[in-house]
Amino acid sequence: MAQEGCRRGTEDPVPSMLWGLDPLHGVFVKLYVRDILELKKSQQVPGIFFYKTHPISKVDILGTVVQKQEKERFYTIGVDDGTGVVRCIFWKKQQLMEVPKPASSPRGFNLLDLLSRITRLEQENSRLELGDVVQVHGQIREYREQRDIRSFSIVKVADPIFTAQISRMLALPHLYQNFYDKTFQIPKTSVESNEDQSHILSLQSKIKQFLAQNQVKNFYQRELETIDMLSCVAQHGQQGVCGQDLGQSPAQELSSLQCASRQIHAAFQEAISALKMEGVIFQKVAGPNELYLVTDEEKQLHDVILSIIRDDSSRPKYVDKGCPFLHILSCVRHNYGAEITEATLQRVLDRLECSSDIISTMDRCYTAS
Incomplete structure (x- = not known):
């Protein structure tokens, strides 16, 4: 969840030129209302807000109508999703003018008739009552220091047995854990990414093979890093990252070795993390320095x-x-x-x-x- 500390600071977490690389930028992001109200406002571009390092402008919420007010040109409703209440604004649309109904096409298709039906459905959906469940797509904005949503669409959800709400309740924790709470990172080029992934897969395969052949029951990561067969695979994958020049001073050589060691350690971490996700190994106590157990043994x-x-x-x-x-x-x-x-x-x-x-x-x- 968003923390109060996210509001501090005068610079955006990510430069604006990189926002387009984040898959969350420009899409309707499903968020808890509480987090929408606590998003950090961009210091560079109006209308952009940050959940941690992710730039967000549009959201998708599902909740119950708890407030309702009609103005001359727009409606306002308060939507409660259980974590908070946010005000949503949607403008009244002009009625379609009455026009003579043209003859139907040979196949019975009438565009104006279809458009009229869509308009009637929109009007019916706009008649919201307190207690209705609605799904709102809209843009976050701040007006007179109040955070609200300028709605592009508000759909009344027929949900007598809470199917939509339960589905949203189950989906949001997954989205937060696997996407929102992860730090936005600048993607590598496809060549670099493919090479890195190939080396990690190779190391992952070698570790799995080593564990099976030696019937290893448990281990620490630092123990695997001392196995020559495995460290050679990891080191091969990091060649060129911290390359050494022949004319380096002793201090520069030490720095290069330390850099290479960190890169190899990171490769082992990534391979072990992949094996955990695969279920090959697990931990009884979470932590990078804790004991790993081999599932089959x-x-x-x-x-x-x-x-x-x-x-x-x-x-x-x-x-x-x-x-x-x-x-x-x-x-x-x-x-x-x-x-x-x-x-x-x-x-x-x-x-x-x-x-x-x-x-x-x-x-x-x-x-x-």
Whole structure:
């Protein structure tokens, strides 16, 4: 979420010439109302606001109408999404003039008739009442030191069983974690990006191969960096980043070595992070210096998961379909380690199923065999 500290400072987090490189710039960004009200205003360009390092001008919100007011030329409504209330303004549109209805085309298509239907639908949607659920697309603006949204469209959402609101509630945490909360970085050229990705994939493959061949149960990253076979792959990928000249002084040589060491360390970090996302390794305690465990070799984790499925699949609520994936994940995090990821759990479940210890049923549910 946006912090009060984001309002401080006189310079924009990212130069304006680079804003177009950010995929969030120029699109309707789904945000919590609370964050819209707390966005930092650009010091360079009016109408641009920042969520952390991302330049934003247009937003997409879903909420309940809690305020309503009609003016001569526009309407104002207050939309509440559970985190805050923001005022949305939309202008009244002029009515279409009455024109003679032309004959229909041979195929029965009448453009003016279709336009008239669209206009009637827009007018019906503009008749909002308190308690209506609406989706608003609009541009953020500040008027007389008050933050509001100049609406391009307001759509009344028929949501009797809260489907749209639940969907939004589930989608927003994912968007924040995977896009909004990540620092905007200037993309590399395609050649540099492809080369870097190739080296990381190569290192990732070598680490996976090393762990399997040696049946490694756990390790620290610094231990892998001492393995010649692996460090050579990482070092090859960083050649030229901190190149050394023959005429360097001892101090310059030391600086170059330190730079190369940092680059190699970063390559290992990226490869290990990819292996975590794949579920090959995991941590019981999160942190760059904490112990990594190899999923296939951590038999205690396998036993815990198998025990949970055996115990809970016999309960009345799970006896027909089996234990849902998310239920198993919650139990594993409670009984074994809070940092267990979905990918790690899925890898263990696949192995247990291959060994016929469990059986998968519909909807990612599992029961003991």
